[in-house]
Amino acid sequence: MVSRDTLSLVDLAARIAADAKKLQQRLETIGHPQPSFAPDTPAIYPDDAEAQAARMKLITAALDLYGLATGPRDFIVWDAFLSKHDTMTFDVLNEFNFWHAVPIDNSASYAEIAQRTGLEEAVVRAVLRLSMSRRVFAEGQDGHIVHTAVSAAMTRDRLLQSWIGHHLQDVAPGCVQFARHLRANGGRSSTDPAKSAVAETLGGRALFDVLEAEGDGWRMRRFAEAMASMKSSSHDLEHVHAGFDWGGLGKGATVVDVGGSGGHVSASLAAAHPGLRFVVQDLPSVEAEYAAAVPEELRDRVKFQVHDFFAEQPERGATVYLLRHILHDWPDSQAVAVLRRLVAAMRPGEGGSRIVIMDVVMAGHGTVPLPLERVQSCMDLQMRVALCAHERTRAQWEELLKESDSRLKLKGLVVPPGCAGAVMEVVLEDER
Template structure:
């Protein structure tokens, strides 16, 4: 895959490309008797995935890339940059207000509701609602089917159908957005620091010196509310089944079936959504989700009763030596990209030298994480997810998204006995699954 030079991008060629890719998607969905994308509230939530849909996903990535470029050319350079700086922040703050005040759920899933009646259900006035909705509707989030009434589109229905999108919005727009606006301030203050507490997040939220993201999550709130941010974060992570982060890619990226009856430790596994997915697909596996004690409530609420015999929770801080000794695989999904190299090395060393001695020969570490691609080697929408994650990690933890050579060097720093035997990126995934074998 190569990147088109800017001089080769023009309105006519983009329009032709969009037309061809839209027809490919439409034809495949019709052939498979699947619903077409629509802004109607009853429309499908996402496109079908899997290897059999590779051609559809390729057309979809091409379509998105062309549509973004078409928007830029249609706006013109001056207006595009002007509008981005002026409007984009309000696109996000409106979503944040809707999630925080329960607006998505308050609008009926069928039919419509008047602004007056909606205001009676919410801690917002009619005037405030009208102002929020008026801007959101310019992006097809909600619409007015008749004067003074509002109804759902497929976009506004998404947080209703997938409840974890609410916490996802609250985390990213309520917690990270204020911090991202202070990234330049952090660069000016700390330079190219690798310390996880010298970050934009600390400036934005005036965190106590020496305290970082996870201290804040763990200790924020009083009484029964203490740790509410950690619980919200765990719920937000459940939403990462989409946008290139589908849980199916963890299953596709490693041969889990070859393990037979085996124990898998999901290190930093949050509320267990990845382990649940693996348990459903591979009935011989037993999975242990390890995370901080504050997350156990979210885990208990998520794991189905029929899987509780095979998916369990263990309170454990991965900054301490690993207590499990019989695991065949230690899974770390979106864990190591949270930390600069020095701390990532310690997390991995804690797996190798656990409470009960050195890791067994042949034990595997499976890392599902971003690998920063070379420019032009992946579709632009997937590349944007990786660069977004890189900036997010920089903003909150001074961490980063690593290139392939960075990952290899990281494992070498940890222990010469770690052998990264495979880097596999499933079709459509923004994550790469890295298989590492411990060889004594």
């Protein structure tokens, strides 16, 4: 059990000092630069178990210290009032590409930023004033704007820009709508993805239908890039590698990456395992992402195939069917339909096909570090708001497998350190 006992301000501050020291020393030992707000700071912490554990404790204590220092009334007032503007500001910075309006190794005046973004200078000043309070951009002594660590990370990583765009433009309007959605539905969330809170903000169409149908595919491209940006911290691609024995599959084994987006996960696995072949399956509008996600030298082993996972599975008897962040997108009835299509294609029994599911397995409250519990809780809410789906506990996963086919058995469940999700290995037993 991760304890969050009630500590005084000073006790918390002492805990923070001790945890910060531990983190600093560990970073020194492994030769990783110390965190700072300077633009040349590494955008992510290293994938080092000791550093990550110290970091989780530090964030937990810092959140509590913030809560105590703020006090209940201001915590409530500020949270409701400030957080929506913090979110909105990020959206404006991203939509109008402030990231490139300020040169990464130089400064820009407010007038120059206004000219480059096409925004009036008063708005530029208002938006930057708030974002600078969170150290996203800074004003130098000459009154010009310079980058900080966060704005520089955004500038350097186009995928992160898509991450912000997807969350703040595709999903956030539905979050604002969720309470009204629940009220209108008698206190329940709808079970039809075309009637989710997000769908209500998208003209009554399911999110994936909108992503797939929009214009020249820009919206699905942005979504695919947002997914591809999930490669660090709680969603580090390393966790996919660590959570299953890919090397043990043997030469020539085929992995079907069902709903694999452009193929960023398969490409990463293929680079590490030269003996494996991958078929990445997704909707037609995602195919354009394949060229960006899969390097030329891997394309003979990582192929893209247009496939709707509610239709008959064309790749029969594959070694592994990988479902990464797929089933959590769907209510149980549709998740069952996806699994049944795979069951029909699997080789049963010992040495037969396996399904590898990578998704959140909801942990009990207080059993994982608080930052991970917050990520899991938000993922669960996001599925509810956007897709009428939800994250599942271990028991719910087992129930889903059983409902899909009584021969499907959860054989292994690995939670890689620091990962918000888990990797589950599912086999199809011979006999019913």
